[in-house]
Amino acid sequence: MSNNIEKWDVEDPEFWESTGKKIANRNLWLSIPNLLLGFAIWLMWGIITVQMLNLGFPFTPVELFTLTAISGLAGATFRIPASFMIRIAGGRNTIVLTTILLMIPAFGTGMALQDTNTPLWVFQLLALLSGIGGGKFACSMSNISGFFPKSQQGLALGLNAGLGNFGVTTMQIVIPLVMTMGIFGALGGGSMELMKDSGTLIGRIPAGSDTWIQNAGWIWLVFLIPLIGVSWFGMNNLLPITPEPGSVLGAFSKVFGLYGISFITSVIGLYLYLPKPMGLGVLNMWLAMPLIMLSTLGLLRLIPGSIKPNIKRQFAIFTDKHTWSMSVLYILTFGSFIGFSMALPLSITVIFGYMNEVAADGTISRVVNPNAPSALTYAWIGPFLGALTRPIGGWISDKVGGSLVTQIITLIMVVASVALGYILQLAYSSVQPESFFFAFISLFLILFAASGIGNGSTFRTIGVIYNREQAGPVLGWTSAIAAYGSFVAPVVIGEQIKAGTPEVAMYGFAVFYALCLVLNWWFYLRKDAYVKNP
Numbered sequence: 001m002s003n004n005i006e007k008w009d010v011e012d013p014e015f016w017e018s019t020g021k022k023i024a025n026r027n028l029w030l031s032i033p034n035l036l037l038g039f040a041i042w043l044m045w046g047i048i049t050v051q052m053l054n055l056g057f058p059f060t061p062v063e064l065f066t067l068t069a070i071s072g073l074a075g076a077t078f079r080i081p082a083s084f085m086i087r088i089a090g091g092r093n094t095i096v097l098t099t100i101l102l103m104i105p106a107f108g109t110g111m112a113l114q115d116t117n118t119p120l121w122v123f124q125l126l127a128l129l130s131g132i133g134g135g136k137f138a139c140s141m142s143n144i145s146g147f148f149p150k151s152q153q154g155l156a157l158g159l160n161a162g163l164g165n166f167g168v169t170t171m172q173i174v175i176p177l178v179m180t181m182g183i184f185g186a187l188g189g190g191s192m193e194l195m196k197d198s199g200t201l202i203g204r205i206p207a208g209s210d211t212w213i214q215n216a217g218w219i220w221l222v223f224l225i226p227l228i229g230v231s232w233f234g235m236n237n238l239l240p241i242t243p244e245p246g247s248v249l250g251a252f253s254k255v256f257g258l259y260g261i262s263f264i265t266s267v268i269g270l271y272l273y274l275p276k277p278m279g280l281g282v283l284n285m286w287l288a289m290p291l292i293m294l295s296t297l298g299l300l301r302l303i304p305g306s307i308k309p310n311i312k313r314q315f316a317i318f319t320d321k322h323t324w325s326m327s328v329l330y331i332l333t334f335g336s337f338i339g340f341s342m343a344l345p346l347s348i349t350v351i352f353g354y355m356n357e358v359a360a361d362g363t364i365s366r367v368v369n370p371n372a373p374s375a376l377t378y379a380w381i382g383p384f385l386g387a388l389t390r391p392i393g394g395w396i397s398d399k400v401g402g403s404l405v406t407q408i409i410t411l412i413m414v415v416a417s418v419a420l421g422y423i424l425q426l427a428y429s430s431v432q433p434e435s436f437f438f439a440f441i442s443l444f445l446i447l448f449a450a451s452g453i454g455n456g457s458t459f460r461t462i463g464v465i466y467n468r469e470q471a472g473p474v475l476g477w478t479s480a481i482a483a484y485g486s487f488v489a490p491v492v493i494g495e496q497i498k499a500g501t502p503e504v505a506m507y508g509f510a511v512f513y514a515l516c517l518v519l520n521w522w523f524y525l526r527k528d529a530y531v532k533n534p
Contacts, residue, residue, distance in 0.1 A: 003233075006391050009242045010149045023236060024147035025089070028156060030234050032163045035140045039167025040131030040174075041102050041220055042075045043338075043486075046345045048113070048216050050375050055118050055213060056195040061350055065494035066278065068342045070270060071127040072486025073292070075134015077266045078481050079257035080296045082138035083476025084314050088307055089254045090237030090245035091143035099228050105130040106224065109217030114189040115195045120278065128266060133167075134483055135169050135259070138476035140164065144242045145471050147465065152321065154402070154460035157475070158394025161455060165387035168341045172380035174199040178215040179385055189214050199374025241472070244306070254307060258300070265296045276383045285491050289484055305504050314473045317462055322530070323464050323474055325523045326458060327481045329406060332516040333454030334482040336413065336509070338446060341383045341491025346490070348375035350497055351424065352440075353435045371434045382444050386452035393456025401533035402461035403524035409450040409457070410520065416446045421506035428502055461524070464534035 002513045010020040057064075085094045108126045114407040141157060177200050182191060191210035198205040205211075237245050245251050269292035275281040283291065300311055317323045355369040397405045420443040427436035459475060463494040466474050496505040523530055 003235070004090075004237045004239055004245070006239045008146075008238050010147070012519050016149060018235055020147075020149075024099045024156070027147050027235050028144055028160060030231050031140055031144055031160055033223075034231060035136055035160065035164030036093050036167035037099065037102060037169060037223055037227065038133035038136035038140075038218060040166055041073060041106055041167075042103070042131050043168050043341055044109070044171050044175060044216060045071045045127050047172055047376065047379070048109070048213070050345050050349050051176075051179060051198060051211065051216070052113075052212050053346075054194050054196040055116065055192050055211065059120060059464065061323060061346070062494060063120060063278075065346060065490050066274065067123055067127045067429050068490045069123055069494075071134070071484060071485065072342050072393070072490060073270065073289075074128045074262075074266045074339070074411045074485060076131075076480055076483035077135075077262045077269075077292055077296060078135025078259060079133050079138035079476065079480030080293065081262050081300060081474050082135040083142060083480055084300070085139045085255055085258060086142045086146070086312055086472055087242055087314060088245075088258070088310050089251040089496050090242040091139075091146070092235035092237045093233070093248060093251035094139045094255055095143060095235060096228060096231050097252050098139065099147025099224060099231065100131060101132045101259075102136075103221060103224055105215050106220040110214045110221075111217070112215040113217060118209055124270075124278070128263075128270070131266070132259070134486070135262070136428070137161070137164065137483070138479045141459070141479060142280070142472035142476045144312035145475055146238050150463055151398075152473075153392065153455065153463035154394035154398040157459045157463065158391035159454040162390030162394075162452070165337070165383065165390060165452075165455075167337075169175065169380045169387060171491070172221060172345070172376075172383065173201050175216045176376040178219045179211050179213055180205065181215075182210075182212050183215060184212075184218055188212065188218055196368075197372075197374065199376040201377060201380065203377060204239075204374055204521055231325070241469075256495060257303065257307070261299045261303075262296050265292050265299065268292075269369035285488065289487070293481075299318050317466075317470055317474050317477060320470075322523070323477065325519060326474065329461075329516060330455075330458050330478040330482040331485060332410060332513060332532050333406070333451050333458050334421055334479065335485025335488070336447065337383070337386045337485075338452040338457060338483060339449075339485035339487075340444065341386075342486045343490045343493045344382060345375040345379040346443065347493055347497070347502075348373065348379060348494050351428055351502060352437055356429060356431050358431070369433060371432075373434060373437050379440060381441070382448035386448035386455070389449050389452035390455045393453035395456070396453070397457040397460035401534045402457040402459075402464065403520055405457035406454055406461070407517065407520050407525060409454040410517050412450045413447055413454075414510050414517065416443050416450070417506045417510035417513060419443055419465065420447070421503035421510070425501075425503035425508060428497075428500065462533045479519065505531045 131218045272281045272283045273288035353372040355366045427433040
């Protein structure tokens with residue numbers, strides 16, 4: 001059977017049952033591990049930076065927070081051109097090539113982590129390249145939306161995204177585990193000695209133990225290589241969605257060109273944003289993000305040749321008000337999920353790993369907390385729960401409507417954020433911060449579960465509002481905008497921790513969630529809504 005499928009009419013029940021279902025399910029179950037590995041490599045810096053801190057790499061917590069922020073921003077920016085790749089290059093071509101590209105940050109990270117003298121800019125470049133994994137989400141969701149009838153898109157997209165999101169949990173479990181042993185022998189490099197306590201899913205690892213931090217990069221090559229081969233032979237291009245994918249090399253060159261644009265705009269934007277001596281430091285976060293987004297879109301419009309009319313046609317989504325309302329609502333759900341996934345490990349380490357010590361003269365200083373919980377033991381639980389609930393959100397939304405589900409979870413997120421802010425304030429000023437850890441992690445789990453359900457409900461809403469041609473680019477675009485949460489959350493939380501007021505970050509998120517309640521009600525739930533509870 002050819003990898004290029006010419007006839008595709010899944011809204012016809014007879015075609016779906018006889019032909020479409022088998023092909024769609026095969027592509028879905030190959031798409032999921034590709035997306036899972038993309039998430040794992042994109043977000044691995046949240047765990048790697050914690051261990052770099054434990055090993056005494058010569059970087060400050062603020063500099064380490066920039067690595068998670070850079071990978072987050074790059075992943076979001078790579079999603080913008082990835083939103084349009086499927087129609088231009090074909091699903092199979094795009095998914096396979098973007099998985100091949102993941103080998104670059106995986107291999108590079110394995111090399112760089114073997115030496116504590118590796119300069120910061122090398123890690124920043126690798127964090128930027130790991131954003132390729134974040135970009136995969138936009139093309140993956142756009143691709144899968146074309147394979148399923150509208151009546152089943154909520155569950156199909158929920159499975160693809162939800163199980164793909166398990167890449168966060170997989171990474172947070174696998175990396176701490178593989179760092180405890182020299183599984184690659186002499187090829188993987190030597191061990192380093194922990195200067196501070198670390199941990200795994202099982203429990204604490206004391207200071208002085210040997211660790212192989214470079215395995216955090218090497219391990220992904222074990223899975224990437226066989227997956228590339230299986231996907232190449234098992235996935236398909238849908239010609240009704242991609243009429244002219246061209247030759248394989250031609251399709252690959254289109255993907256390289258589109259990603260090249262976002263790489264350039266990310267580098268320039270980050271250079272203008274990062275403080276000296278890492279960059280110029282002339283832009284704050286709220287100016288850097290729109291500059292990068294707008295310049296990426298502007299350069300996409302200037303691409304010459306056969307790609308230009310295709311891009312221009314897909315840009316029609318930006319004239320629709322629902323594109324913008326759903327972008328904001330997906331920032332609420334996925335932006336929260338991915339942002340908290342990025343920021344949680346280092347937040348646990350910094351907030352609970354230190355405590356206030358009151359000197360005889362009354363002065364207060366931050367000292368190491370000997371009873372601190374290990375971020376590497378607990379950080380995986382939230383993303384696991386969020387990924388687990390995403391398909392449930394899609395399934396429930398197929399039954400009762402996506403916007404109603406979104407409204408309920410948004411209300412829950414407002415309350416949980418305010419409560420979490422209060423707990424953070426108590427923990428940060430306490431001489432026993434660990435006494436607040438149970439409340440802290442419980443509230444974060446509520447946020448993760450609610451955001452996971454909301455991820456499924458918002459994508460189901462998009463599938464109902466838009467036709468098949470528009471749905472793919474809209475799914476990709478909204479996911480790109482929301483992914484900037486992976487940049488915002490580490491920066492905002494990191495800055496507020498540095499200022500000694502981590503609660504302010506959560507109160508700010510609560511205000512945004514409250515605004516989303518009003519937006520969702522106005523567009524989709526009020527009596528004369530533009531589209532009633534899609």
